[in-house]
Amino acid sequence: MQTNSFSRAALTRRGLGGLAAGLAASTMLAPVAGWAQGASSANLAMVGEPQSLDPMASTADLVGTIMQHVYEPLFTFDANWATQPMLAAALPTVSADGKTYTIELRKGVKLHNGRDLDAEDVVASLKRWFDMTPRGKGLAKSLASLTAKGPTTVEIVLNKVEPALLAHLALPSGFAAIMAKESIANPLTEFVGTGPYKFRERKPDQFVVLVKHEGYASRSEPASGYAGKREAKIDELRFIPVPNANTRLEGVIAGQYQFSDQLPVESFKKLSAASAARAVLTMPFGFPYFPTNTKQGPMADLKVRQAFQMALDLEEVLMAGFGEPKFFATAAEHFPKGSPFFSEAGKDKYSKADVAGAKKLLAEAKYDGTPIRILNSKQYDFHHRMALVMAEQMKAAGFKVQLDVVDWATLIQRRGDAALWDIYITHSAFLPEPMLSPPQLGEGAPGWWSSPAKDAALAAFNAEPDPAKRGALWGKVQQVVYDEVPYIRAGNFGALSGASAKMNDFAAMPWPSFWNVSLAK
């Protein structure tokens, strides 16, 4: 029998050798297309493994990036960071006192389990969001009621004006994701949303696979940022954790990945010169900032903090972090021109590089030479490079400086203890609403900034529901930040990603999204 003779042959030395050679040849000679993905699927190399697939369980950006394809919010941001409706039919009707929001849902929106989305799903999801997420919990203190007023009407009643409510509901980080009420559990085991993609499979540290949601009901407005029409043009999205930045870079150049997120800015030229890939610069992506310890140690003295601010040449610091001017921009304003929050308040204190002025302030503070501990991590290389230059500038102004270089996990822990640091280096994504970041604007964040001027400026800002008046009030908060130096916002920086040359209509946004994106054959 043929099977037997094959078995016997395979069991001889020659047979085994032949088998091995055949196997080797078949793997060596198989065309590359055998492992490359077709146009209907995209390999997306991400910086790591998502902490969770529950978008409310973690505020990590990666979780939001992936799960925004599965879940949708009531509201979202357009390309100009204006809030727009997504699952809501339109922006909400707000009562005259600014405390009651009536939200009409879009009709005919299908959940991934085939059922129509209704107001009960929204209420159950938002309840979970108010209970679970840090931002939701903060807002829950102002929540009087959350009810379904009909099959497609939701009412949120607040006991205090919360002008940033819609921005909170729109943000993909710590995401107010709307999910099927029957899928809600702790922890989530089913991921049933309304997005253009639905969840298929996750293998930790290997991939998360999302597939096209055939029943997706799209908005009709033109796509802009995260708003408007969404269409799944690629059948399958594979989010692959590739922590090594070099591997992400080579993978997109070789065509194995159709997208590689967060590449080192040094690779811009290489990526631009590649034929199979192109460089995608998201600018501004975020801002580096340096919180100060206002509670304990030398920086608790306002004059020492002001000396620190006065000593810095932030262009030099940013140059150290990002290498080329196209990857960063100095900006005293916390919000760019065009934003309702654009303000030049405090600009005269930004990036002074005034060594003599800083020395004078240190003398007035009677600074005793206690080393200023700059907590920073090499895990974000640009943090460490900025810290090095910052330290030299501070030394020139008469500070004694100690660089405490630790890994990110250690930094996260140490910054919670006021006895362990004086300045730490971090960054935030650019967010369109002041109260979303940095956390030092709230209460209890590392640095423990608390002052009557802060309380007064923020109370006025947070009590004003009229968007037109909020801009001017934000200017007053920005002024207090420059006066009291709870943190220094260095400027803006861009993020570099790589996309396949075949990828069309990819819009660079801080949380990359792949609906409306197609792959040429």
Next chain:
Amino acid sequence: MLAHIGRRFTGLLLVLLIVAALVFFLTRLAPGDPAALMLGDQATADDIARLRAAYGLDKPLLLQFFLWLKEVASGNLGQSIFLQRPVTQALFERAEPTFFLAMFSLAIAAAIGIPAGIASAVWRGRAVDQAVSGLAMLAANIPSFWLGLIFIQLFAVKLGWFPVAGYGAPEAGFAERLRHLLLPAAVLGVVNSALITRFTRASMLDILDADFLRTARAKGLSERRVLLGHAFRNILVPVITVLGLTLALLIGGAIVTETVFGLPGIGNLVVSAVLRRDYPVIQGALLAVAAIYVLINLVIDVIYTLVDPRVRY
């Protein structure tokens, strides 16, 4: 023999206990909080405290150690904080790429190292010997991440023969996964061939002037038979020792290569777990690797008796 294996097993348990204690306390000495990392930048102190309590991280350290040890004794390595699944399951999922990578690398390292070592010894002092020694020195000192990046650049990006990284698509079969392993295995194979080359050369040199080889030649045996049939058989014990050591090193130490090539193996899991402070995974993985290491040594000892009748326990 059986008594010897029994004694070795007792020693093995003792070694594992020491490793368990060291790993447990050393990982806890490092600062960093898995709960804070897991929940992200905006998490409140309450959330972090709740997650810590859920994983028993709020208990006294010594109590945590004994509780963990008790679970380990019953075969349970605990629950991964980050992956939200049992550590044993995570380890089994990651074992395949590491195992095949190690075996494949060992085969490549042996295929390069043994013939090169023999040739080097036979032609001692000649050009072949100098070339082999030079190349072995180079291979031993090349950082594997650097060689990995060069191989990726050349064979994956420029020539497009192999994938840059990863372990194949979800639906991939074994042949495709093998294709993903070829490049990293070549890197590890080249790097690890150096030790095998040197060992083989040294052992061969020791034996080439032995009387029994002179006798074999005097009997008129061909040089090929003298070298492979007589000399090589007699250096099998040291060669097997070095192969075993290399395999143990490969299983425990493919960390850099797995990271560069994005292979979801044990090494990659350990690196991620360290960055995430996923204590149960770090502890479980290192304990498993230590157990494999000790077991491989035991197996090598048993093989000695099979290949060399003079070895007795």
